[in-house]
């Protein structure tokens with residue numbers, strides 16, 4: 001593997017031209033953090049200007065004629081392109097945390113008499129905190145699978161055999177991530193979904209680290225409930241609205257906490273009692289962020305043109321390249337790989353552990369013009385976001401990690417706890 005090889009890979013990359021669709025302020029920067037915040041699509045700059053000036057500025061309140069159903073319209077398009085979902089099952093709205101809270105309670109209400117929620121230890125903090133709160137408020141038992149313990153799970157993977165040990169007729173809800181936020185391990189969504197359904201429970205998937213990286217096929221896999229964000233591989237901007245997927249087969253039997261006027265059958269009758277509108281609109285709480293939806297709309301267009309199959313294939317190839325470079329350059333420097341080596345068991349990011357990971361991650365930004373991110377206790381995450389990362393960028397980024405750690409310069413970093421890692 002050398003520079004020429006990766007340049008040839010870029011030359012024959014079917015997604016190679018998509019980088020030009022993104023605003024790149026510093027061409028020398030190796031941006032390996034698209035699993036945290038995706039880059040800005042150029043089309044979004046114009047779309048935002050248009051919705052601001054022509055929409056808000058010019059149409060003023062009459063703009064709501066068009067905006068009123070936008071969470072569903074963008075949801076349908078998002079579902080078709082990124083989730084393998086037929087229309088009428090996705091809303092782009094609120095945050096992942098809020099959507100998770102609402103769907104978790106809806107699932108529990110749909111299993112009356114059952115008293116247990118199952119989550120895994122390596123699940124994203126917000127998911128665990130939301131479920132802790134629900135268990136507390138509703139007097140339920142929260143069972144946590146110890147997936148951070150290497151004697152229980154490899155790379156935090158929840159195998160069907162492991163999950164089966166936690167399922168009984170008291171379990172109402174299981175909540176897992178499609179791709180684990182730290183290790184980057186991918187769970188077997190169809191098999192785990194089937195297992196939980198066979199046990200009579202609901203499973204709620206958090207696909208934040210998978211959507212826009214993997215060719216998700218929720219309808220095909222019989223997924224019923226899922227949530228996720230749009231600001232990572234879906235490039236919709238910091239704080240862009242999240243999404244929720246509710247399979248049309250179960251929509252009628254679900255009710256969520258927080259019913260709002262956007263979900264009311266006759267919204268502008270301003271009637272005394274809540275009467276849920278049919279379909280996904282019935283699950284919308286309130287006025288959506290129109291600028292946020294505009295960002296999701298323009299970025300999902302680009303993903304639709306590229307196609308999720310091609311994007312997933314480049315994630316697999318890019319992470320394979322990273323593993324080759326890891327073996328050659330980083331393993332001898334004391335790094336260990338926390339992500340599975342098989343492409344079918346990972347997504348778009350790798351997790352590289354090192355005792356000095358916090359210093360290295362900071363030093364890479366300060367001295368090497370590489371942006372990865374750091375997750376406690378000792379993981380550096382590096383991602384390929386296939387629409388704008390080149391293979392050469394990955395190669396150069398890894399060479400810079402090697403050179404930095406070889407030089408020992410990262411030890412000059414004084415560790416000060418910041419709000420963001």
Ligand SMILES: Cc1ncc(COP(=O)(O)O)c(C=O)c1O
Pocket residue numbers: 095096097098124126127177181206207208209229242
């Ligand atoms: C897996 C996962 N779930 C949930 C969240 C929280 O998302 P939000 O801030 O939109 O609630 C994140 C944020 O990065 C995440 O990675």
